[in-house]
Amino acid sequence: AQTVTQSQPEMSVQEAETVTLSCTYDTSESDYYLFWYKQPPSRQMILVIRQEAYKQQNATENRFSVNFQKAAKSFSLKISDSQLGDAAMYFCAYRRGSSGDKLTFGTGTRLAVRP
Amino acid sequence: EAGVAQSPRYKIIEKRQSVAFWCNPISGHATLYWYQQILGQGPKLLIQFQNNGVVDDSQLPKDRFSAERLKGVDSTLKIQPAKLEDSAVYLCASSPRLRPGEQYFGPGTRLTVT
Numbered sequence: 001a002q003t004v005t006q007s008q009p010e011m012s013v014q015e016a017e018t019v020t021l022s023c024t025y026d027t028s029e030s031d032y033y034l035f036w037y038k039q040p041p042s043r044q045m046i047l048v049i050r051q052e053a054y055k056q057q058n059a060t061e062n063r064f065s066v067n068f069q070k071a072a073k074s075f076s077l078k079i080s081d082s083q084l085g086d087a088a089m090y091f092c093a094y095r096r097g098s099s100g101d102k103l104t105f106g107t108g109t110r111l112a113v114r115p
Numbered sequence: 116e117a118g119v120a121q122s123p124r125y126k127i128i129e130k131r132q133s134v135a136f137w138c139n140p141i142s143g144h145a146t147l148y149w150y151q152q153i154l155g156q157g158p159k160l161l162i163q164f165q166n167n168g169v170v171d172d173s174q175l176p177k178d179r180f181s182a183e184r185l186k187g188v189d190s191t192l193k194i195q196p197a198k199l200e201d202s203a204v205y206l207c208a209s210s211p212r213l214r215p216g217e218q219y220f221g222p223g224t225r226l227t228v229t
Binding site for chain 1: 148155156157158159160163171204206208216217218219220221222223225
């Protein structure tokens with residue numbers, strides 16, 4: 001069974017600084033996807049960024065980028081120029097490459113942004 | 116494009132009572148998911164529909180939980196009878212056929228069982 005581990009229950013960053021959230025996963029599959037989801041206090045989950053396992057290039061979406069280390073099964077999220085609106089729970093998630101398969105989530109990291 | 120709609124947003128019931136949640140996915144999304152998110156944990160899949168057929172319900176407590184997706188659009192999740200440990204946020208998500216890895220979530224229903 002696939003597992004996703006987020007070892008940082010809470011993180012804090014100063015506004016405008018950079019923060020990195022960690023995620024490791026365990027799988028025997030070669031075809032899979034990895035995601036970072038953001039869940040603000042309103043509780044609506046929002047997709048932040050996705051990474052296909054077959055792609056070597058790290059995904060980037062504006063201020064959000066990932067460091068995907070396939071051999072180490074590591075998938076960290078870097079938030080640059082942190083903003084107050086980035087404060088939320090961040091969940092790392094895994095999905096097998098099979099069409100329509102479920103997401104397996106980690107336990108989340110709560111990010112606080114200090115003004 | 117309208118997002119995933121869920122109702123109610125909040126529900127408080129006593130144990131052994133019944134409750135139902137409703138979800139309307141994004142128009143055209145073939146796949147619909149129901150997740151249970153207990154406080155302090157990540158969401159856990161309860162059931163997944165492809166159109167109106169069940170793809171995965173392996174983690175659905177079938178003695179008390181049931182779900183249906185009539186006509187492959189709206190879906191209802193029911194708990195009967197509820198237990199204290201069912202207190203959680205119930206999230207509905209949907210994904211498009213051509214991008215099945217991208218799931219779009221609704222605002223969730225926060226259930227409190229007393």
